[in-house]
Amino acid sequence: MTIQPKLGDEGSRREKIDPLSSCLDEYALDGRIHLNGNSLGAPRHNLVPALERLVSGQWAPLQVRGWFHEGWLELPRTIGDKLGALLGAAPGQVVVAGETTSTTLFNVLVAACRLRSDRPVLLAEQESFPTDLYIAASVARLLDRDLVAVPRADLDIRLRDHGDQVAAALTSPVDFRTGERRDIGATTALCHHAGAISVWDLSHAAGVLPVDLDANDVDLAVGCGYKYLGGGPGAPAFTYVPARHQPDVDFPLAGWHGHARPFTMVPGFEPADGIDRARTGTPPVLSLAGLDHALDPLLEAGIEALYRRSRELSDYFLACLEESRPDLARQLVSPRDARRRGGHLAVRVPDAERVEHELAERGVHVDSRPPDLIRFAFAPLYVTKDHIRQVVDILTAVA
Ligand SMILES: *Cc1c(COP(=O)(O)O)cnc(C)c1O
Helix, strand or coil, rough: CCCCCCCCHHHHHHHHCCHHHHHHHHECCCCCECCCCCCCCCCCHHHHHHHHHHHHHHHHHHHHHHHCCCCCHHHHHHHHHHHHHHHCCCCCCEEECCCHHHHHHHHHHHHHHHHHHCEEEEEEECCCCCCHHHHHHHHHHHHCCCEEEHHHHHHHHHHHHHHHHEEEEEEHHHHHCCCEEHHHHHHHHHHHHHEEEEEEECCCCCCCCCCCCCCCCCCEEEEECCCCCCCCCCCCEEEEEECCCCCCCCCCCCCCHEECHHHHCCCCEEECCHHHHHHCCCCCCHHHHHHHHHHHHHHCCHHHHHHHHHHHHHHHHHHHHHHCHHHHCECCCCCCCCHHEEEEEEEEEEHHHHHHHHHHHHEEEEECCCCCEEEEEECCCCHHHHHHHHHHHHHHHHH
16 A cells, blocks of 8 residues: 555645756666665766776776876876865865765865864864764874763854864764764854864765855865765765865875875975875876766756755655654654755664665665664655655564
8 A cells, every 4th residue: 555645645746847857867766666776876877888988998908098088197186176166165265085975984084184283182072983083083082182072962052162172173064974064154153153174975965965165164074975866886085175174184195196296206295286286196086086986966956956856755755754643753863854854864663684684685785874763765756656655654563
């Protein structure tokens, strides 16, 4: 039986006219429903022909000359500028160096601490994605600072009351478990008032939520390329350094692609001007091409429309769940107000891992977090209200 919530008819009618719902055909979903775009985004159908053009049309005929004749060397910056459009960053401030989010964060956190060499504390949140805390602890050890990890709810208070000790504060606009948002502008302003550097991990926001990096006066940011951005398994991460910090920022990963004149092969590191100094080594061109390809429909839609659509979908999911499984809807861990959360919802579900598995058996991808959370993510371009009704039907049967 298919549930038809009361708002279903009106929902379906609007669905037909929603300009973003037409993007669905672009994605290779293989008949499956992807509510885990916060973990690994879905591929587009024509990714393979795009990669084929790169391999057969550029690499094979040009070989090593491809670096100079096909813009491969500039890809970290050209893709960075495209990302900038989704992140509210003017050109020349975002780069995709070719590292993981973890190595990128390492690079940025050390640089942040070096900008405040007289301050002992690296501030972070206990609820952070684990790699962020591992990296922060290692940076603190390396630079002889103290990592202070406070509950997420106390970060702003800590900055207000003891901010004068803080070199850098690492936080995120969306809690990776609960989906709860943090006001980027407000926390950044507290950092600045305290004289600290604000470092943002945008992994759970990029591609689904406006982050307005320039307008919010953010100091440094990193983010993951394979979640809502859809760059593919292991897609490289990005770095944001606003123009005002570029002359002073000193990255520990001083590789030749971050050098002012990489091809002169001179001894001694001299950082490049501008965002190029955040680069490290030879960029992974095939992976960058995958990320580049993934960005086109996101850019076409624009971040405000993506955000609006994602909120509409998550609200619809909640309305369906409230109608068919009010008991589960009451176990919502995320804020009920869509404006206070990112692109996903987290619900406490008994036996979450088994339920995740049962959903997967029926072609629905979600992801569980021990011990009892299931996260449902609403990637705006390949999730529809029809999908959501199906998922809630299945959930009703298996949870
Ligand atoms: C997904 C995610 C990462 C991933 O790190 P990798 O090094 O790319 O594996 C890091 N931080 C946060 C907050 C994330 O959500």
